[in-house]
Amino acid sequence: MTRNIAASTGLDRAGASRRSFLKSAARTAAAGAVVAAGGGTAIAAEGARHKGPNPANVPPEVAEWSRHLGAGVTDFPYGKPSKHEAHVIRRNVEWLTADKQSSINFTPLHELDGLITPNGLCFERHHGGTPDVDPHDYVLMINGLVDKPMIFTLDDLKRFPRVNRVYFLECAANSGMEWRGAQLNSCQFTHGMVHNLIYTGVPLKALLEEAGLKPKAKWLLAEGGDAAGMNRSIPLAKALDDCLIAFKMNGEALRPEQGYPARLVVPGWEGNMWIKWIRRIEVGDEPWLAREETSKYTDLMADGRSRRFTFIMDAKSIITNPSPEAPLKHTGRNVLTGLAWSGRGIVNRVDVTLDGGRNWQAARIDGPALDKSLVRFYVDFDWSGQELLVQSRAHDQTGYVQPTKNELRMVRGLNSIYHNNGIQTWLVRANGETENVEIS
Ligand SMILES: Nc1nc2c(c(=O)[nH]1)N[C@H]1C(S)=C(S)[C@@H](COP(=O)(O)O)O[C@H]1N2
Numbered sequence: 001m002t003r004n005i006a007a008s009t010g011l012d013r014a015g016a017s018r019r020s021f022l023k024s025a026a027r028t029a030a031a032g033a034v035v036a037a038g039g040g041t042a043i044a045a046e047g048a049r050h051k052g053p054n055p056a057n058v059p060p061e062v063a064e065w066s067r068h069l070g071a072g073v074t075d076f077p078y079g080k081p082s083k084h085e086a087h088v089i090r091r092n093v094e095w096l097t098a099d100k101q102s103s104i105n106f107t108p109l110h111e112l113d114g115l116i117t118p119n120g121l122c123f124e125r126h127h128g129g130t131p132d133v134d135p136h137d138y139v140l141m142i143n144g145l146v147d148k149p150m151i152f153t154l155d156d157l158k159r160f161p162r163v164n165r166v167y168f169l170e171c172a173a174n175s176g177m178e179w180r181g182a183q184l185n186s187c188q189f190t191h192g193m194v195h196n197l198i199y200t201g202v203p204l205k206a207l208l209e210e211a212g213l214k215p216k217a218k219w220l221l222a223e224g225g226d227a228a229g230m231n232r233s234i235p236l237a238k239a240l241d242d243c244l245i246a247f248k249m250n251g252e253a254l255r256p257e258q259g260y261p262a263r264l265v266v267p268g269w270e271g272n273m274w275i276k277w278i279r280r281i282e283v284g285d286e287p288w289l290a291r292e293e294t295s296k297y298t299d300l301m302a303d304g305r306s307r308r309f310t311f312i313m314d315a316k317s318i319i320t321n322p323s324p325e326a327p328l329k330h331t332g333r334n335v336l337t338g339l340a341w342s343g344r345g346i347v348n349r350v351d352v353t354l355d356g357g358r359n360w361q362a363a364r365i366d367g368p369a370l371d372k373s374l375v376r377f378y379v380d381f382d383w384s385g386q387e388l389l390v391q392s393r394a395h396d397q398t399g400y401v402q403p404t405k406n407e408l409r410m411v412r413g414l415n416s417i418y419h420n421n422g423i424q425t426w427l428v429r430a431n432g433e434t435e436n437v438e439i440s
């Protein structure tokens with residue numbers, strides 16, 4: 001087997017070299033290092049400040065924080081994470097977009113576990129910034145091929161029967177920069193345009209039935225209330241199947257950046273269709289061929305033609321730990337973990353290799369494996385300090401298997417940006433540092 005490893009070019013374009021990125025990743029790791037429970041050895045990282053717990057805080061000593069009263073209950077009427085978690089934040093790539101209004105930031109996947117994304121860490125993608133919508137003035141209009149055009153206030157929406165559903169949202173451009181080869185030495189930047197939330201909302205079907213669909217109705221145009229007025233054509237069959245108008249995420253009101261006070265949820269389909277701050281749904285008999293479904297979110301093939309209406313996000317997975325921001329810290333007992341998802345249904349198997357694809361094993365999926373939701377997987381393994389090439393491969397209930405990047409390129413050529421669900425490889429070096437690479 002050939003093992004030509006094409007190394008990533010790091011963040012050179014940003015002016016921040018790969019080396020300095022790795023260094024800062026190693027510093028973060030060292031700061032959080034603890035004594036290995038499994039008798040493993042902590043890897044000495046340059047600049048390590050903490051070798052282990054301060055003996056003054058270890059039983060039978062009484063720790064510093066146990067000797068006096070803590071902060072009072074009203075100090076944080078709305079709770080915040082521990083100050084020691086201040087590095088767990090959304091990040092953006094500065095050179096990627098020209099301004100902050102039409103921009104992206106990324107979910108810190110390598111810092112999370114379980115399968116629900118905390119509200120404050122959901123990646124954001126906006127085309128015209130985040131509008132400040134007054135919920136009292138908010139309305140959703142339904143017009144076009146309906147018996148009675150309707151205007152719903154937020155209170156009106158909340159009087160329809162409500163449902164709770166867990167769904168992932170992935171931007172079709174997630175991993176897009178990696179199409180031509182390993183680029184960004186980061187799990188957050190290569191795969192962080194995905195989040196997974198429990199939504200509370202009302203089925204779009206109920207609202208459309210209230211308005212009454214004319215026999216010719218086949219497509220919808222969903223339109224946002226932001227300055228971009230972002231819009232997308234949605235097939236009526238999808239809307240009647242499982243789309244929601246959601247007003248809660250993880251139990252509380254949508255965050256402004258996620259579409260407060262209401263957004264469209266289009267389960268399993270590309271994030272661009274999930275219109276935020278949704279203000280209007282027009283019912284029609286054919287697609288509108290809007291900007292976001294013609295010039296954008298289409299895949300330019302080698303012969304110059306474009307694939308369009310590629311709505312479904314195919315099965316994909318990513319190992320979040322180890323990863324460039326989460327190097328291995330100990331030999332001996334280790335936990336590899338990651339996320340898998342499929343827009344076609346339930347992920348029912350994830351394979352993991354530690355040796356670049358020679359041997360594969362089934363990972364342990366733990367927690368709910370829900371339809372069109374992220375699933376969490378683990379491989380519990382012993383590491384003796386040898387170099388690893390780790391990859392994961394998702395399977396969904398339809399029998400679809402996540403392809404390699406080269407398999408995708410064979411079919412789609414090299415021009416694509418969107419819909420890159422290829423298998424990711426991380427190289428784990430003997431010192432635990434982890435790098436974005438490709439095996440050719
Ligand atoms: N109104 C409106 N809706 C929008 C967008 C937008 O710019 N305006 N961006 C879309 C894109 S491209 C994506 S990937 C998702 C991102 O959702 P998020 O910000 O909750 O992560 O919202 C979609 N809905």
Ligand SMILES: [Mo]
Pocket residue numbers: 125170171172173271272
């Ligand atoms: Mo997107």
